[in-house]
Amino acid sequence: MSDTPSDAPVKSNLPKWVRGPQDFVGGLAMMAVALFALWASSDLQGMHGFSFGAGTAPRMFAVLLLLLGAAVALVGILKDGPQIAAYSWxxxxxxxxxxxxxxxxxxxxxxxxxxxxxxxxxxxxxxxxxxxxxxxxxxxxxxxxxxxxxxxxxxxxxxxxxxxxx
Amino acid sequence: MELFANLAHGFAVAFSPINLLMCLIGALVGTLVGVLPGIGTIATVAMLLPITFGLPPVGALIMLAGIYYGAQYGGSTTSILVNIPGEATSVVTALDGHQMAKQGRAGPALAIAAIGSFFAGCVATVLIAVLGAPLTKLALAFGPAEYFSLMVLGLIFAVVLAKGSVLKAIAMIVFGLLLSMVGSDIETGASRMAFNIPELADGLGFATVAMGVFGFAEIIRNLDHGAEMDRNLVQQKITGLMPTRKDLVDSTPAILRGTVLGSILGILPGGGAVIASFAAYTLEKKLAKDPSRFGRGAIEGVASPESANNAAAQTSFIPLLTLGIPPNAVMALMVGAMTIHGIVPGPQVMQKQPDLVWGMIASMWIGNLMLIIINLPLVGIWVRLLRVPYRLMFPSIVVFCAIGIYSVNNAPVDVVLAGVFGLVGYWLIKHDFEPAPLLLGMVLGPLMEENLRRALLISRGDWSVFVSRPLSAVLLAIAAGLLVLAVLPTLRAKRDEVFVESEG
Structure with a gap:
């Protein structure tokens, strides 16, 4: 690993209005996970009457994660934050x-x-x-x-x- | 008092030289296997269970108690030394314990964990004898709505104990909840998000995910170029094996509080014992004059959750014996072993088989005693393990973890999954998401869903049930209060400061 030391931030390729790239990318990734979960649980049964179907809880938590991911990404836009740390391979x-x-x-x-x-x-x-x-x-x-x-x-x-x- | 007479009877059963020897052997073997990084408490007990089959019931249970405590303490040891928690309850121990090890204080951390556990075990044993029967009524007052609220409270504890952003911690909890949904639906049996992979039909194993996001991710991160300095630091300054007078003074109130909290939460069947260590840590952090020390090697952060954990493990025998509900996977294995020896947990077991029940409670205490006898002298040896150069240590941990995960289900897919979660964990660390809330979400997820479903079914779809039932409303109010405290702007500033310095 004689390449970049990991603590040095990489140069961000993101547009200038992203002030906290670490949070921005992290939030987007969480949203992606949530969308994937929504897709993966889309074939499951939903509510019937008062009782939950197999798909109710996964979709509920996926929507919650989608919102939270969006909020984290929003923080990355609005607030100055750390750059993305370099990965070593x-x-x-x-x-x-x-x-x-x-x-x-x-x-x-x-x-x-x-x-x-x-x-x-x-x-x-x-x-x-x-x-x-x-x-x-x-x-x-x-x-x-x-x-x-x-x-x-x-x-x-x-x-x-x-x-x-x- | 009749109850004390029962306890005395139990000790009379347990205190024969041969039984004491069984317990000692059990605790020793349990510790030695449990301390291998990558082999968690569950795997240890599962592996060692067969050696007790040939023994008479009382002897087998006593040996099992020894194995259980040994394995649990072994799990705490790996949490502290290499940051690999073997089960949900030692996730919290890893937070400050490993930081202490990094500061060269692994010895005091290990010693205080043993002392705290022993003290908590003693108190909880007496508590079972005195309060066992009346406290069962408290557990019965908990309906699905109360359990759901308790789970919410438990998850909020995870937010408070996180070091960085509250928002990110909540996101991690929900991520964990989502992960816990993978597998078969409890009520309908429908396969959820398993993509027709047979190994996923039972869901993601806790050990698999924990080994990935804690164990493998930590190894990968340590191999980063900048992390070398950090590691050398661990190896060079190892100061003192035993806690100093100041350590003891600092941790005594923490042990007391952890014991009380753990004893109470342990009585609740279901998630109580898991929540206990998280709750105890949160309480210490809230009471501390300088909360910023937590997550950076505060000895209270080891003492309190370890005591709570052990007290809860002890008092969780009450719901286990009276209601037959095991509080965690390890206890479920213990029930399996009890059944093999003819003890069927349930309301009558206390009256019908007093020998076994009280013998078992007494043997849990003896298990605790053996633990402290074995482990205080061994602290020096465990600490010396830290001197093994990292270039040899990390491939060994990788191999042990791989074998450990494989051995749980004999499933190569589990090993691959743990590797994938290792990379996920590495990514999470790089983006300052913390893995501890994720694990708690994963553990509590199924219980939370089950109780949410039941509560809403009973209330005929009326969500107000969670606030109209007093006990549930109180739990939710505490949860809301903690959340508000966590996001208060003044506290925010302090938290950010902590997060910048500790993850530099």
Whole structure:
């Protein structure tokens, strides 16, 4: 992450009348979530008589979130506020990749492979990582997990890749 | 007094050397598993439940009590050390506890959490014995309208404890409420916003979302370039393991208030125990001479919610045993275990099986005692964990969290969802939205909806029921009062100051 330090604000591409970009964008995003929820719950039944249908409460809260999002965005227009903080790409990318890999690999490849690989992929997320050290700690952690979860705690978990066992 | 005789009987049942040993083992194992980051209280109790199956009923329940307290304390430990709350009640502990850890005061935070919990447990045990039966009547006075108002009040607590903008905090609560709607509708069984994904049919798990927005998001944020300084700070200045005299003086009233508040709220079936820790924190923040200290490492902010949480867990046995309503997921697991051993919660259980009931209440107290015996010496070891360099710590936490989430339902989709919520949480942090209100909204959402529906059904669609019933009106009035206090312009100025400095 030798790119921009995260605390330095990025230059805003937003029009000048937006005085608090952080709130403005945040509010808009909340409105988007609310609209998505409204769309997702649109096929559900509404009120019938006095009783709520399945869709009543979700739509009620979605409308509420829409209004609140609009209010937050309005604050962003009317009041001076902080700029949007810069995102770094390396941490989020590799941590998500590690999690995703674990989720995909745990069933077919088993705990040993997926835990060690997830450890190494996550370690890519930091420029501070020292590789030899990471490999040793990753291996020890994998061994510990492989003993702890299936044996000590008795959780049903595949240990080794499926094709090796068969 | 007959009730004290009952309690004495309970202790006589529980105090055999073999039972004490069971409890000690339970508390030790519970703590060791619960302290793994990413393995929350619920997951810990669920994992360890099977080891009690082979024991005789009383021994099994006592061991379970040990596991429960150990797991809960383990959850508080991860909240304080790595900012990953294992269940709803320790979300509040993370707020100031983790700040204390960042200031090198993890030791006192952990110690005061144990001491506060122990004290609250002692008081609540006596309270159950003295007031158990009459207080059940209070719980019965709560109808759906009162519960809905109580939930509203609980959610307002989350607004008050947030550091930044009130508007954004409310938006986060509603976002959480929306998330809680995902899954099957309680009454009609219709699938809501689940997009035909089978794993979503039961809704989003609390552990999944909490691990995402707290655990993964915190890790990702710590990997940001500017955050390095902050982390090094945590590792370098670790001062004192035990609380100082000043810490004890500061936290004693907080522990007392937290205990009283938690004992009262715990009696209410449903959300009471969850609301207790949030309410206790809010109370401390409102009573403090300098509220700006909260969220920045105030020891009262750890002491009070931890005591309230524990007192509520203890008194929540009253509705559990008399009405059969478990206050949270962990207690629901406990009911499952009780049923396996032949105790069916319900109105008659107190008369029919006094051995088990009072033995269990006594064993909860013993569980508390074991907790403090085990954990005060261990504080030093937990604190030392903070010295592990972050470059090794964070991949380990990622792996533990992934395994922990996977193990709850054996569902890879849950792991992916937690990852997605990690990115959502990172975005929220970048836009100064706080995750704690979101989680509370998510926990209280289903209860809130259920009671709202019932109340309106009973009142035949008349919304005035919430203000015409006195108890409900009082709760709503308190909620409105708190909200007004939170948005008052004078307070606003102070809050903004806090938010700028702490998130710099």
């Amino acid at each position: 390396r941490g989020p990318l590799f941590v998500s990749a590690a999690i995703l890999f674990f989720a995909v690999a745990i069933r077919p490849l088993g705990l040993v492979v997926s835990a060690f690989a997830a450890f190494m992929i996550a370690a890519l997320g930091s420029h501070e990582t020292r590789w030899l050290e990471a490999v040793i700690v990753g291996a020890c952690l994998t061994l510990g997990c492989a003993l702890l979860f299936p044996y000590v705690l008795g959780l049903p978990m595949p240990m080794f890749p499926r094709f090796l066992i068969q």
